[in-house]
Amino acid sequence: MRKPTAKSLILDLLLASKGRPLSAKQAIAACGIFDISVNNTRVALVRLSAEGLIESAGRALYQLTDDAHTLADDVAAWRTRSTRVRQWDGSYIxxxxxxxxxxxARQQRARARSLLMLGFQPLNEHLFIRPNNIEDNLETVRVRLYKLGLEKEAPVFQASGFDSTTEHRIATLWNPRELEQNYQQLEKKMRTWLDRFHALEPEVAARESFLLGGTAIKHVVYDPFLPSEWVDVQARKQFLSAVDEVDQAGMRIWNSMWENAES
Structure with a gap:
């Protein structure tokens, strides 16, 4: 778990704030927990504003811009990821x-990010594929891909009937056993932390909740949510439950920090 930069920390805090603005005092207090200086924090706020990622929401208050919300809103929906998974019918998107x-290059990065966030893997140089087991229908997947950065000229369609050799190759594009190991290892770390965080100093608890929760949430955001035919969905469910508990505990810890920062 790497120490965040001032810019990444501020963006992550705004992402977790569910639309509430972040004050300069709160940003300074949060960055201070990670030994980031007041000057570096203020510079980060200026740079994020110049880059069009944050904007003023009042005196010494900041919020994400509309452009930043495009990606942020999808990331913030990690809590409902598992509810958007359905039974696999054997076809692919x-x-x-x-x-x-x-x-x-900028479009390439946006495309790669959108495909990865929805669990696609390259079948060849021009085709990217995943099991057709997410969202209610293909159109919803298509809209999400375009919103996240896939160029709208790129066709998104359902396919099935691959020959056995191709089917086997498709199944090797993901590593279900690695996913399951990550579920189990991260769940164990989170359960251990949940058992002990009450005894930690507030700043230590805040720092650990941010780092541990951030790592776990990143795994959720980029999880391909493979069908039950490929991966242990019970292990995934237990992992997601632990992530939610750490997130809830972290929000309580940070809300207490905000109250102290503003008092």
Missing amino acids: VVQADKLSRSE
């Missing part, structure tokens, strides 16, 4: 994407 030039 496929994205066809043309090769981009070096001058289109």
